[in-house]
Amino acid sequence: MTDKVTALDLEPEAPLPEDVATYFDKCREKLGLIPNVLLAYAFDAEKLWAFSAMYNDLMLAPSGLTKAEREMIAVAVSAQNACVYCLTAHGAALRQLTGNPALAETIAQNWRVADITPRQRAMLAFAVKLTNAPADMGEDDRAALRAAGFSDADIWDIAAVAAFYNMSNRVAAAVEMRPNPEYHGMAR
Known part of the structure; x- marks a missing residue:
């Protein structure tokens, strides 16, 4: 190595x-x-x-999203993009923030079966759709977030976090960014 x-x-x-x-x-x-x-x-x-x-x-920064929810987005988006760096680093952060290694690993493997709230499920569905099919995003997607209790500012934050990790996943893939070895054992 x-x-x-x-x-x-x-x-x-x-x-x-x-x-x-x-x-x-x-x-x-x-x-x-x-x-x-x-x-x-x-x-x-x-x-x-x-x-x-x-x-x-x-x-x-202050947001209507918790730090753990933002890390959930980072992990779910990074799973879609198979980003080794971000899955490792943000998986560790999510384990630390939630104290729940199984939750973080489930979101990394298949967020759809994770034990999360309906609000968080709507948030991740939006972030993953934005990752996989950005041209298909529309008012129905935003309405689903509003129905789950998100404000328009929260919707902006969900989109911005998802977009940031899509960008960073692509840079990490292009340069074969390697995660710090310490991340693998954190909060397990």
């Missing part, structure tokens, strides 16, 4: 810009590791900051 985080020969800026080094130190402190996705982007600080800003806004 290689220590490279992607199949590309892109090295982090050397030396790391001070703000990037500080960010990575915070990651080590909070997470116990630097996520390989961040290391992959470290060859270009502007790309790293753009990716991180979008991630932080979608996954951590």
Whole structure:
């Protein structure tokens, strides 16, 4: 097994810009590791900051969706795209947030049989349809979310999170991004 985080020969800026080094130190402190996705982007600080800003806004900012629901979307979308990196990393995050490894693994394998609420089922159905058939999205899909109790702002967030993971899954696949080994054993 290689220590490279992607199949590309892109090295982090050397030396790391001070703000990037500080960010990575915070990651080590909070997470116990630097996520390989961040290391992959470290060859270009502007790309790293753009990716991180979008991630932080979608996954951590206030929303009508819980953090666990946002991770459910990340896992369900990544399962559709067979994204090894995101299934591993966000599967670990979902296990940690829910304290329920079986739930996270079921969503990764087949979200349709997961023990989730009707609200969450509607949310994942929308995210998966957006992933698999974006041209088929319509008012009926949004109406189903409204009927499940989501506001229009929540619908925006569901769509944005699903779209972000579709983008990041494709980048991860294109560069063969490898998950941090630590993710495999987290919260089991």
